[in-house]
Amino acid sequence: MTDDEHGSRVVSASREVAAPAEQVFELIADPARQPQWDGNDNLGSSAEGHRVRAVGDSFVTELKSGKLRENHVVEFEEGRLIAWRPSEVGSQPFGHLWRWELKPTPDGTTRVTHTYDWTQLTDRSRFERARSTTAERLSASLDRLAALVEGQHGA
Numbered sequence: 001m002t003d004d005e006h007g008s009r010v011v012s013a014s015r016e017v018a019a020p021a022e023q024v025f026e027l028i029a030d031p032a033r034q035p036q037w038d039g040n041d042n043l044g045s046s047a048e049g050h051r052v053r054a055v056g057d058s059f060v061t062e063l064k065s066g067k068l069r070e071n072h073v074v075e076f077e078e079g080r081l082i083a084w085r086p087s088e089v090g091s092q093p094f095g096h097l098w099r100w101e102l103k104p105t106p107d108g109t110t111r112v113t114h115t116y117d118w119t120q121l122t123d124r125s126r127f128e129r130a131r132s133t134t135a136e137r138l139s140a141s142l143d144r145l146a147a148l149v150e151g152q153h154g155a
Contacts, residue, residue, distance in 0.1 A: 010116070013135045014114070015112060015146065017149060021103070024112060025082070030050075033148075038141060039141030045061070046061040052084075058070055058071060069086045070090065070091075072084055072087065080101070094123060098116060100115075114138045118133075
């Protein structure tokens with residue numbers, strides 16, 4: 001794979017969210033809340049009570065298509081970082097990664113960066129779908145997340 005191909009397989013978007021990092025993180029780390037802010041319009045539902053707490057945790061999400069995905073948490077720092085790799089339930093991850101990084105700012109807002117990395121995806125039948133996950137779609141997730149948390153924060 002060339003550097004150009006590698007670069008195009010990592011997509012990222014960032015924005016400031018007018019809420020503390022801990023509050024933003026709660027919406028990301030609770031799988032049951034994720035369909036509310038999913039800018040890919042892909043997530044259907046996830047059961048309550050599966051809040052992520054550590055690397056090695058996993059959670060199952062039902063996609064709008066009806067398929068189930070088991071998400072394996074591979075990076076975690078409470079209130080700051082979470083990343084997972086999806087798979088079919090009971091299988092090895094496909095090779096792509098969803099990452100959320102939160103950086104508190106001195107003024108009480110949070111800089112949130114959302115990254116989709118499919119550099120390790122090898123199943124060519126999944127490439128078209130992977131390519132459709134653009135910075136604009138990641139930004140849509142950030143915007144929806146911000147609207148949710150800023151509404152709660154302002155209340």
